[in-house]
Amino acid sequence: MPVDPSAEIEITAFAWVPDFAKGLVRDLRVRWALEEIGLPYRVRLLHGERPPEYYLEQPFGQVPAYRDPEVQLFESGAILIHLGLKDERLLPTAIEPRMRGIAWLISALNSVEPMFFELINIDIFNKGQAWTEERRPQVLDRIRARLALLAEALGDRDWFEGRFSIGNLMMATVLRNLRHTDLVAEQPRLAAFLERSQQRPAFQRALADQLEVFKQHQPEGAAA
Numbered sequence: 001m002p003v004d005p006s007a008e009i010e011i012t013a014f015a016w017v018p019d020f021a022k023g024l025v026r027d028l029r030v031r032w033a034l035e036e037i038g039l040p041y042r043v044r045l046l047h048g049e050r051p052p053e054y055y056l057e058q059p060f061g062q063v064p065a066y067r068d069p070e071v072q073l074f075e076s077g078a079i080l081i082h083l084g085l086k087d088e089r090l091l092p093t094a095i096e097p098r099m100r101g102i103a104w105l106i107s108a109l110n111s112v113e114p115m116f117f118e119l120i121n122i123d124i125f126n127k128g129q130a131w132t133e134e135r136r137p138q139v140l141d142r143i144r145a146r147l148a149l150l151a152e153a154l155g156d157r158d159w160f161e162g163r164f165s166i167g168n169l170m171m172a173t174v175l176r177n178l179r180h181t182d183l184v185a186e187q188p189r190l191a192a193f194l195e196r197s198q199q200r201p202a203f204q205r206a207l208a209d210q211l212e213v214f215k216q217h218q219p220e221g222a223a224a
């Protein structure tokens with residue numbers, strides 16, 4: 001079990017988040033990658049307001065931050081690249097497939113995830129507001145078009161570029177952000193890709209560990 005209080009690698013995570021964020025908080029990406037390669041890590045929990053010194057580790061006060069004996073890092077993408085460069089199970093060593101794996105990670109973060117932010121803003125953070133009714137159909141059209149192209153790029157393969165990598169891991173966590181919709185289900189290849197990703201034992205251990213922390217820190221009176 002990679003969670004180990006005496007491990008050299010440390011990540012930060014929130015002690016508790018509301019329901020809509022449970023299982024989506026970005027430390028999951030790092031936990032999952034570490035599980036894939038069996039590297040033990042300890043978790044430093046952040047409770048409520050971040051102390052001023054935390055901004056030296058993560059300039060925006062966000063999670064995850066990461067440290068090991070070699071580097072101190074922020075940004076889940078950078079952390080995954082760091083881990084990928086350490087272990088071929090997360091990223092091939094040959095230059096061409098290595099860079100293509102990184103390209104998919106960046107595309108998940110830069111060409112796919114930003115499209116989902118607007119929908120989440122509408123459906124979760126501004127739920128019920130009048131302006132969202134007019135905007136939502138346009139946002140859905142744009143997301144559907146992007147997901148269709150993504151499914152086409154995956155084709156009939158199990159994984160982008162034909163093998164599991166940090167690019168696939170990142171794409172799966174990004175697609176999970178649409179779990180409150182049927183948008184991924186509308187693309188059977190992507191739905192199968194996401195299911196395949198979520199069936200990985202490393203993913204399941206990472207998710208269970210994140211959710212267990214929230215359960216342990218459930219504030220009295222807050223929704224479970």
Ligand SMILES: N[C@@H](CCC(=O)N[C@@H](CS)C(=O)NCC(=O)O)C(=O)O
Pocket residue numbers: 024025026027060061062063064074075076077
């Ligand atoms: N680009 C950053 C984003 C990190 C991020 O948005 N973290 C969220 C949790 S998933 C957070 O800490 N939110 C609280 C905040 O922004 O104050 C990364 O990928 O690491």
